[in-house]
Amino acid sequence: MNILITAGGTSEKIDNVRSITNHSTGRLGKIIAETFLAQGHHVTYVTTAQAVRPAEQEKLTIVPIETTKDLQEALLEQFDQTAFDSVIHSMAVSDFTTETTLSEEEFIEQLSAKLVELEQPTKQQLKEFLHQGLAEIGETVQDQKKIPSKTDRLLLFLKKNPKIIAMLREKQPQAIVVGFKLLVGVSEEELIQVGQTILEKNHCDFILANDLETIQGDQHKGILIDATGQTQTAQTKAEIARLIVENVENKWRNKK
Amino acid sequence: MNILITAGGTSEKIDNVRSITNHSTGRLGKIIAETFLAQGHHVTYVTTAQAVRPAEQEKLTIVPIETTKDLQEALLEQFDQTAFDSVIHSMAVSDFTTETTLSEEEFIEQLSAKLVELEQPTKQQLKEFLHQGLAEIGETVQDQKKIPSKTDRLLLFLKKNPKIIAMLREKQPQAIVVGFKLLVGVSEEELIQVGQTILEKNHCDFILANDLETIQGDQHKGILIDATGQTQTAQTKAEIARLIVENVENKWRNKK
Known part of the structure; x- marks a missing residue:
């Protein structure tokens, strides 16, 4: 065989x-x-x-x-x-495979810039907005030779293989x-x-x-x-x- | 020596x-x-x-x-x-060492539950709130024998060693x-x-x-x-x- x-x-x-x-x-x-x-x-x-x-x-x-x-x-x-x-x-x-890596600070900066535009969202609107926001942040292509080390918390985005x-x-x-x-x-x-x-x-x-x-x-x-x-x-x-x-x-x- | x-x-x-x-x-x-x-x-x-x-x-x-x-x-x-x-x-x-791993859905659920309580926050307030929220989510102790695989995106929280x-x-x-x-x-x-x-x-x-x-x-x-x-x-x-x-x-x- x-x-x-x-x-x-x-x-x-x-x-x-x-x-x-x-x-x-x-x-x-x-x-x-x-x-x-x-x-x-x-x-x-x-x-x-x-x-x-x-x-x-x-x-x-x-x-x-x-x-x-x-x-x-x-x-x-x-x-x-x-x-x-x-x-x-x-x-x-x-x-899963790695999609992107962000310091907590970068992640918060990106997410708050998106969230501040929302006016009195419902929880459902927030959830949809966050889903979209995470996809946008995750898909941000980065050339990361070595991930940042000057932060207390890192967020690693992983996407399905x-x-x-x-x-x-x-x-x-x-x-x-x-x-x-x-x-x-x-x-x-x-x-x-x-x-x-x-x-x-x-x-x-x-x-x-x-x-x-x-x-x-x-x-x-x-x-x-x-x-x-x-x-x-x-x-x-x-x-x-x-x-x-x-x-x-x-x-x-x-x-x- | x-x-x-x-x-x-x-x-x-x-x-x-x-x-x-x-x-x-x-x-x-x-x-x-x-x-x-x-x-x-x-x-x-x-x-x-x-x-x-x-x-x-x-x-x-x-x-x-x-x-x-x-x-x-x-x-x-x-x-x-x-x-x-x-x-x-x-x-x-x-x-960095691993702190917690969440599916996108769990993360959004937790974060939106926190965010919906805010009324017309400024960007600075949002940033402080997100910082606190991430720490709370990150510090959630989980017994993860094997991370969830039924999601399109995973978020891995890493904290400084x-x-x-x-x-x-x-x-x-x-x-x-x-x-x-x-x-x-x-x-x-x-x-x-x-x-x-x-x-x-x-x-x-x-x-x-x-x-x-x-x-x-x-x-x-x-x-x-x-x-x-x-x-x-x-x-x-x-x-x-x-x-x-x-x-x-x-x-x-x-x-x-």
């Missing part, structure tokens, strides 16, 4: 020396790639500089990226060239798509329910749902949910990798 | 899966430590998990930290125990203090001038001033400024390390 795996965590630049980083060691993605490679499959591995990666080998192609925008572009390029048999999207993707998982099915209708969902401190019931919702919304074949609080080194509880709602549970990264590889291989054989 | 070196870059948590990270490979700090160790000095090396570090050896003590607050606590503990001969503060320290460089002289009056200043894309004149200002303000013995745009792998232009305003220039990380070690050793000998 021809497999595409995303792994690691994206980062979004605030300025030339600071970023917002999604923590992900990439260790789970590495084991999944190694397990597919050991079965003789080809792996295209999209990952970030900070993450660990499988050792170089003939059937492995590494595609390095940094931001969510990079990831989107890299995937579109890969999908243009190849119809993958499966896409395993384990990367921790930033939901495109949802990568949402485009996988559309761009690769033939692929067996495995999405990932990480939650923090929820019940197993909620984890499965959220996983199923994401599976249906994004037309995935499987979702691997996991909770940060049940991950500790190689101990890593993961619940693989399929489109019929059936679940299989793994307790380590190696078990998660085996579960994913077996289920993708089975589904692929049954498709033929 | 007994040397304390800080190196690497701090990060500040946004939630359990995201941080604001100051990029710093720690490679310059590592070479400085190695150069002091090669001269037979003892080195206490305060650094972060992501940064490279010198190989373990007898005269080296590693102190790991993550946030600026950790750094402050670790330094105060070290300074309580030891009167260092020199403190080399090369770590990239976050000027304590300035670590400002406490070095006070806590270690006997030490030869070397501070670092990184700027981005400025003239050499400005770099030296900013470096001198920081040296004087923080009562350092030396400042190593450098510009991100003249750092490329081991090529690393650094200007060492002393308290008389004299400057010495290095072109690589190894040269910067040699310059610092020689100048600290000379100053230490002359003090005796």
Whole structure:
């Protein structure tokens, strides 16, 4: 099979020396790639500089990226060239990217200049006005080499990134798509329910749902949910990798 | 001599899966430590998990930290125990830490609830009111395991961290203090001038001033400024390390 795996965590630049980083060691993605490679499959591995990666080998192609925008572009390029048999999207993707950074003083100056024009607004008018004002301030393009440090409070505007998982099915209708969902401190019931919702919304074949609080080194509880709602549970990264590889291989054989 | 070196870059948590990270490979700090160790000095090396570090050896003590607050606590503990001969503060320290994160909708709801009570405010009144309102919103303590993702725009409030460089002289009056200043894309004149200002303000013995745009792998232009305003220039990380070690050793000998 021809497999595409995303792994690691994206980062979004605030300025030339600071970023917002999604923590992900990439260790789970590495084991999944190694397990597919050991079965003789080809792996295209999209990952970030900070993450660990499988050792170089003939059937492995590494595609390095940094931001969510990079990831989107890299995937579109890969999908243009190849119809993958499966896409395993384990990367921790930033939901938001940096839009602008203002000192409290700048923000207040800009907002008060707008607000002072309003005469006796109702709360609803104020809300609409603030919504518009924030968009205008956020969209102010700034060339920020290094954010200001002479203020007691900074306001960082973040705007929504495109949802990568949402485009996988559309761009690769033939692929067996495995999405990932990480939650923090929820019940197993909620984890499965959220996983199923994401599976249906994004037309995935499987979702691997996991909770940060049940991950500790190689101990890593993961619940693989399929489109019929059936679940299989793994307790380590190696078990998660085996579960994913077996289920993708089975589904692929049954498709033929 | 007994040397304390800080190196690497701090990060500040946004939630359990995201941080604001100051990029710093720690490679310059590592070479400085190695150069002091090669001269037979003892080195206490305060650094972060992501940064490279010198190989373990007898005269080296590693102190790991993550946030600026950790750094402050670790330094105060070290300074309580030891009167260092020199403190080399090369770590990239976050000027700001995360205070709170709000969706645009939450922010607007909170701010408009406050603003609607004002009757025909002047711009000055609005500014004072906004200043107070932002502080109240910022100081709202939130237990954010994972920041909200169902919004188009997020507002991240950041508040000023304590300035670590400002406490070095006070806590270690006997030490030869070397501070670092990184700027981005400025003239050499400005770099030296900013470096001198920081040296004087923080009562350092030396400042190593450098510009991100003249750092490329081991090529690393650094200007060492002393308290008389004299400057010495290095072109690589190894040269910067040699310059610092020689100048600290000379100053230490002359003090005796």
